Amino acid sequence: MASSKEYLEFVLDQLSLLDEISYRSMMGEYIIYYQGKIVGGIYDDRFHIKPTKSAKEMMPKAQYETPYDGAKEMLLVDDIDNKDFMNELLNVIVDELPAPRKKK
Secondary structure, three states, rough: OOOOHHHHHHHHHHHOOOOOOEEEEEOEEEEEEEEEEEEEEEEEEEEEEEOHHHHHHHOOOEEEOOOOOOOEEEEEEEEOOHHHHHHHHHHHHHOOOOOOOOOO
16 A cells, blocks of 8 residues: 555654655655655555664664565654654664765
8 A cells, every 4th residue: 555645744744843854755655864864764654764773762662564575674653743752753863874875
């Protein structure tokens, strides 16, 4: 099932306090970027993030899910209605993620 544009807009609104948020559509789902780094994605109208150390500390009871066949496990963000939490979450995990690869 593809994710809806409405859910994408909701997530982007929840992250609107952050600069440098962007997304890319990929096969009916959405990859979410912060400061040029992939922080997570929207899969089946659910927001998942990469399981960094800080993300696991902030969401100790979060479910690990594989968003699609062949993907690495990600954490399901369950407190998506809390805008302050969402923004803090992305701010703490971004420094733990690798820099984007240089395109050749």
